[in-house]
Structure formats: C-alpha cells, structure tokens
Amino acid sequence: MLRYLPVRRIHARQVLDSRGNPTVEVEVTAGEGIVGIHGYTARAIVPSGASTGRFEAVELRDGEKGKYLGLSVEKAVNNVNTKLAEAIVGENALDQMNIDRLLAEADGTDNKSSIGANAVLGVSLAVARAAAEGLRIPLYQYLGGCHTRKLPVPMMNILNGGRHADNTVDLQEFMIMPVGAEDFSEGIRMCVEIYQFLKIILKEKNLSTAVGDEGGFAPDLEDSRDALALIIQAVERAGYEPGKQIAIAIDAAASELYEEEKGVYYFPGESKMKGKDVFRDSSEMIEYYEGLLEEFPVVSLEDGLEEDDWEGWKKLTERLGDKIQLVGDDLFVTNKKRLTCGIRLQAANAVLVKVNQIGTLTEAMDTVRLAQENGYRAVISHRSGETEDSFIADLAVATGAGQIKTGAPCRSDRNAKYNQLLRIAEQLGENGEYQNPFKGFSEETV
Numbered sequence: 198m199l200r201y202l203p204v205r206r207i208h209a210r211q212v213l214d215s216r217g218n219p220t221v222e223v224e225v226t227a228g229e230g231i232v233g234i235h236g237y238t239a240r241a242i243v244p245s246g247a248s249t250g251r252f253e254a255v256e257l258r259d260g261e262k263g264k265y266l267g268l269s270v271e272k273a274v275n276n277v278n279t280k281l282a283e284a285i286v287g288e289n290a291l292d293q294m295n296i297d298r299l300l301a302e303a304d305g306t307d308n309k310s311s312i313g314a315n316a317v318l319g320v321s322l323a324v325a326r327a328a329a330e331g332l333r334i335p336l337y338q339y340l341g342g343c344h345t346r347k348l349p350v351p352m353m354n355i356l357n358g359g360r361h362a363d364n365t366v367d368l369q370e371f372m373i374m375p376v377g378a379e380d381f382s383e384g385i386r387m388c389v390e391i392y393q394f395l396k397i398i399l400k401e402k403n404l405s406t407a408v409g410d411e412g413g414f415a416p417d418l419e420d421s422r423d424a425l426a427l428i429i430q431a432v433e434r435a436g437y438e439p440g441k442q443i444a445i446a447i448d449a450a451a452s453e454l455y456e457e458e459k460g461v462y463y464f465p466g467e468s469k470m471k472g473k474d475v476f477r478d479s480s481e482m483i484e485y486y487e488g489l490l491e492e493f494p495v496v497s498l499e500d501g502l503e504e505d506d507w508e509g510w511k512k513l514t515e516r517l518g519d520k521i522q523l524v525g526d527d528l529f530v531t532n533k534k535r536l537t538c539g540i541r542l543q544a545a546n547a548v549l550v551k552v553n554q555i556g557t558l559t560e561a562m563d564t565v566r567l568a569q570e571n572g573y574r575a576v577i578s579h580r581s582g583e584t585e586d587s588f589i590a591d592l593a594v595a596t597g598a599g600q601i602k603t604g605a606p607c608r609s610d611r612n613a614k615y616n617q618l619l620r621i622a623e624q625l626g627e628n629g630e631y632q633n634p635f636k637g638f639s640e641e642t643v
C-alpha cells in the first residue's frame with residue numbers, strides 16, 4: 198500500500214487569470230525512485246478576488262510600477278521556489294495536514310502576509326492533487342473518502358453589479374439555484390436555458406447584454422427589484438416555476454457599499470438612476486431585504502451587511518435567519534476564528550468558503566467542518582478572478598457542502614468547474630446525490 202509519497206520538486210510560475218491579471222501557478226512532483234517513471238506531477242492555479250474582505254489572508258503582489266500595473270506576483274512565485282520548496286521537499290504528500298502546517302509555519306504570520314497566501318495556497322492545492330494522482334483516485338474521492346457522493350446545487354450568478362461590473366446595479370450578484378432539478382446535469386441545463394432567455398429579454402428591452410467579471414449580464418437598471426423581476430421573467434420564459442424549481446440567491450457584498458465615517462450604506466447606482474443620494478443604515482438594509490423577500494423567492498442572502506457589524510448581523514439573523522440562508526463571506530473570510538465568533542453570537546447561518554481567503558486546503562476544510570458541526574451550511578465558492586483550475590468543483594463534492602457558487606455559464610474559467618462537476622456526476626452515476634439544500638429549512642421560501 199502506498200503510504201509515503203515524497204514531494205520531489207516544486208516549481209511556480211506566473212500565469213494569467215480571467216481578468217488578465219497575473220497569478221501564481223504551482224507544479225508539484227511527488228514520487229519515489231526516478232521521477233520520470235514513478236513521479237506524479239500536478240498543478241494548481243490560485244484565484245483572486247475584487248471585493249476582498251478586510252480580514253482575508255494576504256495576496257502578495259509586487260506593486261512595482263510598470264509591471265502588469267503593479268500586479269505582478271514575482272515575489273510570491275519566488276517564495277514558492279525557495280522558501281516553500283525548502284519547507285516541504287522530502288515531506289510526505291499524502292499527509293496534507295502536515296504539509297499545510299509546514300507551509301503555515303514557513304510563513305509564520307496569522308494572515309500569510311510574509312510569504313503570501315497566493316504562494317502558500319498554490320503549493321497546498323498542488324500537493325493534494327499530486328497525492329490523488331499518486332493514489333490513482335479522483336481528487337474528490339481523495340479529499341472526501343469512499344462515501345463521497347453529494348453533488349452541489351449551483352448558485353449561478355447570471356446578473357452582475359457592484360464591484361464586478363460598470364453598471365448601475367448596486368448589489369453584486371443575482372444568482373439562480375435549480376433546487377427542483379432531478380440531478381446535477383439537469384440543474385445545469387435549467388440554469389443555462391434561463392441564462393439564454395435572460396439575454397433574449399435584455400435584447401428585447403434594449404438593455405445591454407455585456408457581461409461582468411463572472412459572466413453575468415450587467416445592464417443599467419434602476420434598482421435590485423428590476424434585476425430580480427428580469428430574472429423571474431427569464432425563469433418563466435424558460436418554462437420553470439420560480440420558487441419551486443428555481444430559487445434565487447443574492448450576494449449584496451455590502452462591505453463595498455459601506456461608508457465607515459457615516460456608518461451607512463451608499464447605493465451609487467440607485468442614486469444615479471434616481472437623481473438623488475440613496476443611503477440606508479443597518480436596520481434600513483434589513484427592511485430593504487425583507488421587502489425583496491416578500492416579493493421574490495430569495496432563499497439565500499450573502500454579505501447583507503458589512504464585515505464588522507456583528508450587532509447588525511445578529512439582528513439580521515434574528516429577523517431572517519429562520520426563513521432564509523444568510524451567508525457570511527467578508528464576515529467570516531473562511532476563517533475558523535471568525536466563524537467561531539459568528540456561531541457564538543448566532544450571526545449568519547452559513548459560511549462562504551474560498552480557499553484563497555485562508556491560504557491552505559486544511560484550514561478551508563476545517564472551516565467547512567466547523568460550520569457543519571454547528572448547523573451552519575457551507576457554500577464552496579470561486580473568486581471573481583478565476584482560472585481554468587477546477588479544484589473547487591472536487592472540493593464541493595468532497596465536503597458534501599451541497600452548494601457551489603461559480604459564476605455564469607459563458608466563460609471557460611467558470612465552466613471549468615461546471616464541466617468538472619458534470620464529469621464527477623457521470624462517474625458517480627447512480628451513487629450520486631443531488632438535493633435541495635433548503636429542504637425543511639423554510640416551507641415558504643422553497
């Protein structure tokens with residue numbers, strides 16, 4: 198039995214992400230004997246956010262004028278090739294927790310700011326892949342074990358706003374969830390049909406069909422109600438029943454709207470369209486969401502309030518937490534400590550999991566486990582800057598999270614994840630499971 202698969206070689210390089218920004222790619226070779234014969238080489242590419250949380254692990258960028266407008270990641274690449282290679286070459290790739298501990302120790306800070314979370318994560322993910330290759334089992338099975346079988350329900354972002362687009366829609370993401378699909382592939386088909394109908398409807402209304410960073414359409418609209426109404430029309434035109442077959446999820450990304458000095462949220466797009474400044478304080482935000490829930494079948498709300506308003510989050514959860522899923526993204530930043538705090542306060546009832554927010558696979562999986570053990574849901578997520586790397590697809594299945602957020606179906610960086618999930622669904626065949634994650638949660642909402 199294979200018990201020891203030493204890391205033999207690590208090599209990083211700078212490649213591009215979906216926004217045309219440089220990012221870190223890591224190649225790990227693991228194996229005994231002659232590497233060419235007994236070695237397994239695997240790669241991972243690190244994603245990157247735009248609406249990043251203040252408490253995320255630090256992405257190291259060179260900041261040198263002239264090189265990719267200061268965004269090059271040569272230092273991070275160099276850190277992989279020197280410091281991180283030194284830390285783990287010779288270590289067992291099959292012991293992911295040890296590898297991740299050594300990587301974190303080599304960095305030595307709480308937020309991976311010395312070596313860079315982008316450097317650390319690239320190694321962490323590539324080692325896991327090399328281990329799965331060495332064992333000759335699929336990645337989702339290596340990460341999740343022989344009982345892994347749950348396909349996630351997609352949270353497909355089909356209308357973009359906020360920091361991800363240049364339009365007047367202030368909330369960042371409007372997503373559809375095929376909760377009534379029979380299986381994963383039917384869910385994808387339903388979403389794609391709705392996406393295509395949304396395009397047709399936008400054209401009919403002479404609205405823009407240009408897309409934002411995650412591939413969702415980004416028309417200028419007056420406010421969120423218009424966005425939701427358009428989506429409902431698209432769902433119906435595609436022949437599906439809103440609320441029954443298709444539920445709606447929103448990522449407000451409210452930290453981006455928050456004005457700290459004034460302690461209020463400013464809606465720039467709505468202000469522009471209405472010709473007057475629109476501000477909302479924390480309790481007005483909650484009322485605003487309540488209004489949206491009354492009108493539309495919204496089942497999930499992410500980052501409804503800003504990342505440090507624990508009091509507000511508690512109130513939001515008291516008011517809406519038994520009706521819908523409240524997801525903490527910037528609030529928790531995939532960090533166990535912040536999630537523990539949230540659980541104690543009963544703030545939110547779900548966590549968004551982005552591997553690069555924390556920097557190692559082990560820590561990200563720990564966060565999922567902490568959530569699941571405490572009755573919080575977990576949603577595995579991409580970043581707005583993505584690549585062809587489909588690691589999170591396998592991770593979503595491995596953790597049994599039951600939900601994945603990974604953008605619109607018109608960009609290859611997002612489809613890399615959907616396509617990998619279609620492959621996994623096929624591999625699992627009859628053993629695969631696909632469930633409405635909100636069953637028994639709220640009868641009214643789904």
Ligand SMILES: O=C(O)[C@@H](CO)OP(=O)(O)O
Nearest residue numbers: 246247248249579580581
């Ligand atoms: O806010 C989010 O949830 C993400 C992904 O959709 O965006 P970003 O990667 O820009 O933080």
Ligand SMILES: [Mg+2]
Nearest residue numbers: 448499500526
């Ligand atoms: Mg978010």
